[in-house]
Amino acid sequence: MSALLNNGAYTGKILSFGELLLRFCPDTDGEWISNKQLPVYIVGAELNVANNLAVWGLPAKYFTALPDNDMTAQIVKSLQNNGIDTSAIHYSGARVGTYYLTERNDIKNDALIYDRAHSAFAELKPGTIDWDKALEGVSWFHFSAICPALSQNVADVCKEVLEAAAKKGITISVDMNYRAKLWQYGKTPLQVMPELVKYCDLVMGNIWAADMMLGIDVIPNIHESGQKSIYIKEALKTSQKIMEQNPKCKAVANTFRFDATNDIKYYTTLYTDNQLYNSGEYETGHVVDKVGSGDCFMAGLIYGFYNQHRVNEILEFATAAAFEKLFIKGDATTKTVAEIKNAMK
Secondary structure, three states, rough: HHHHOOOOOOOOOOEEOOOEEEEOOOOOOOOOHHHOOOOOEEOOOHHHHHHHHHHHHOOOOEEEOOOHHHHHHHHHHHHHHHHOOOOEEEEEOOOEEEEEEEOOOOOOOEEEEEEEOOOOOOOOOOOOOOOHHHHOEEEEEEEEOOHHHHHHHHHHHHHHHHHHHHHHHOOOOOOOOOOOOOOOOOOOOOHHHHHHHHHOOEEEOOOOHHHHHHOOOOOOOOOOOOHHHHHHHHHHHHHHHHHOOOOOOOEEEEEEEEEOOOOEEEEEEEEEOOEEOOOOOEOOOOOOOOHHHHHHHHHHOOOOOHHEHHHHHHHHHHHHHHHHHHHOOOOOOOOHHHHHHHHHH
């Protein structure tokens, strides 16, 4: 059975909405100081999705806000060289947000330092953007929970564009990624996210994000047993409750990544049409870069639904794409569709 989130085939562009960041990566030994070199990547959760989709040949489009200067021009040129439509980018403000993350760590680690206050994107306000123009030719809209975590104004802008996209019949997806260091303006995710998720056709996250952002409880002490069957059962319960709370939602995906000292286990689920699908289980003791793996999974879901693939194929492709990303430096994949399919279990 082919997976459908709309009433027909997709023909328009996939617009990712979010903040573009510069990621600086100091090495763990501090050699960057003596070498006077600091690796930098042009990133952002939603931009990572756009980059992945462009690699796989889909019509990716990107919205963000950037200052109008020569450095921005260089950044935008690099996005265009990656095959991303940048025509929706809004030019305003004075700075590009950044963050620092020591190599081989992930965003949940204490090695993460944000420097994104007062960025052009964080300064966006409702009523600024002509959404009819920005959404022109778009058939899919994607955002993440990182956006409304920045400020009340950006949360309001999120709602504004979601309303506009929904009115146009555009398919909407959300990644409920939680960043504790960002929710600092007096609102909790539970006070903001339910109002935004109600517009979404596809929800991606995990059972703990659903608890924190949507108030869907996870059974206490779930980690004590460590049994996959219990995690899968919770994924089913969570997915069903998300759909009950949000009638527009047609599919819910959950990721499970367990990071032991020298080992990573990874598997996922996808619930749609009253059925829960489970992916194969992946395991590795070697990782190059953890950042962007979840974004790659999200992009894999969009790729499969956009092309109306079979549900099990969508899940296995997205899971393999996310796992393969662990062995690639940077935030986005460089693996082709064929290479990912060869890695599928």
